[in-house]
Amino acid sequence: MAPQFILDSIAFISQPWPWWVAGPMVALIMFLLLKLGKEFGISANFRTMCAADGAGDYSDFFKFDWQSQGWNLLVALGAVFGGYVTSTYFAGADGNIAHVSSATVESLRGLGMNYEEGAVPLIPPFYSWESLFTLPGFMVIVVGGFLVGFGARYAGGCTSGHAISGMSALQIGSLYAVIGFFAGGMLMTYVLFPLIF
Amino acid sequence: MMRSSKYILIGILFGITMFKSEAVSWFRIYEMFNFQSFHMYGIIFSAIAIGIPVIQWIKRTHMKSTEGTEIQITDKDKHAPRYIYGGIIFGLGWALAGVCPGPMFIVLGSGYTVLVVFLLSAITGTFIYGLIRKYLPH
Numbered sequence: 001m002a003p004q005f006i007l008d009s010i011a012f013i014s015q016p017w018p019w020w021v022a023g024p025m026v027a028l029i030m031f032l033l034l035k036l037g038k039e040f041g042i043s044a045n046f047r048t049m050c051a052a053d054g055a056g057d058y059s060d061f062f063k064f065d066w067q068s069q070g071w072n073l074l075v076a077l078g079a080v081f082g083g084y085v086t087s088t089y090f091a092g093a094d095g096n097i098a099h100v101s102s103a104t105v106e107s108l109r110g111l112g113m114n115y116e117e118g119a120v121p122l123i124p125p126f127y128s129w130e131s132l133f134t135l136p137g138f139m140v141i142v143v144g145g146f147l148v149g150f151g152a153r154y155a156g157g158c159t160s161g162h163a164i165s166g167m168s169a170l171q172i173g174s175l176y177a178v179i180g181f182f183a184g185g186m187l188m189t190y191v192l193f194p195l196i197f
Numbered sequence: 198m199m200r201s202s203k204y205i206l207i208g209i210l211f212g213i214t215m216f217k218s219e220a221v222s223w224f225r226i227y228e229m230f231n232f233q234s235f236h237m238y239g240i241i242f243s244a245i246a247i248g249i250p251v252i253q254w255i256k257r258t259h260m261k262s263t264e265g266t267e268i269q270i271t272d273k274d275k276h277a278p279r280y281i282y283g284g285i286i287f288g289l290g291w292a293l294a295g296v297c298p299g300p301m302f303i304v305l306g307s308g309y310t311v312l313v314v315f316l317l318s319a320i321t322g323t324f325i326y327g328l329i330r331k332y333l334p335h
Contacts, residue, residue, distance in 0.1 A: 017219075023247070079211050101228060115230050141315055145294055152322075156283065176281050192289075
């Protein structure tokens with residue numbers, strides 16, 4: 001049996017984290033990477049993975065010293081471990097629950113997703129191999145993934161690179177990108193979701 | 198080895214943070230784009246509110262990295278079209294997929310192996326962008 005303080009710590013971490021814990025943690029992560037001489041930006045890994053697979057033969061965009069980006073692949077690998085660690089040790093009493101607002105529970109009903117309040121899962125049921133061959137599953141996983149990879153590189157960064165790093169460095173380009181993120185996100189949510197779900 | 202483990206530890210911290218704050222959840226992203234909760238905005242705004250003074254402090258003190266060189270914060274090019282067009286495409290994908298690039302890795306690690314397909318789709322998207330970028334407005 002583990003000592004009580006370890007069990008207490010696990011229980012403490014396992015609670016849902018409020019925004020005022022998560023936001024400062026994200027800022028800390030950005031600072032730690034800067035201190036190590038790196039800039040926080042996860043989507044750059046997709047370009048590195050293309051380059052590592054020989055995409056340089058097809059476009060000069062993938063001809064760069066991708067081995068110098070190894071550190072960022074390690075951050076992504078750590079993120080995979082982080083997901084494992086959290087779901088294995090810090091799932092908490094609620095486990096797989098997203099504590100969304102009652103307004104959201106109501107909106108979801110409009111899309112035909114009927115959940116009771118307090119029972120909305122963290123990970124949606126359409127994140128599964130079976131759903132891959134249904135229209136919503138295919139759209140979410142294949143089309144959604146494609147748009148994220150295409151758009152992130154076109155815009156020169158994703159949420160971490162633009163919304164966090166770029167906005168913190170007061171970059172006007174990042175502000176344009178974030179405005180674009182919300183324009184695209186709202187178009188999808190309001191106009192296209194009723195057609196997909 | 199020590200150098201590698203630092204980056205892995207930062208990634209783990211990132212993974213736990215995003216997972217426990219539910220920022221990895223499709224439903225939280227849906228809620229955000231519906232403006233039905235402050236939660237996601239709180240995460241983003243508080244990170245920026247701390248990030249701005251931290252970056253000013255780094256710049257003004259010419260802070261050195263652990264490598265011993267001055268920390269460089271690259272200025273992004275100011276030309277708007279790529280950010281707007283790319284941003285809209287990314288936003289469409291972010292709302293639809295419900296995960297941005299970081300959470301793709303995190304949700305994969307939590308045991309949803311289908312996220313491999315998300316990652317392959319995203320890598321394909323980046324690859325196609327690389328092929329056609331010379332025809333796109335930037």
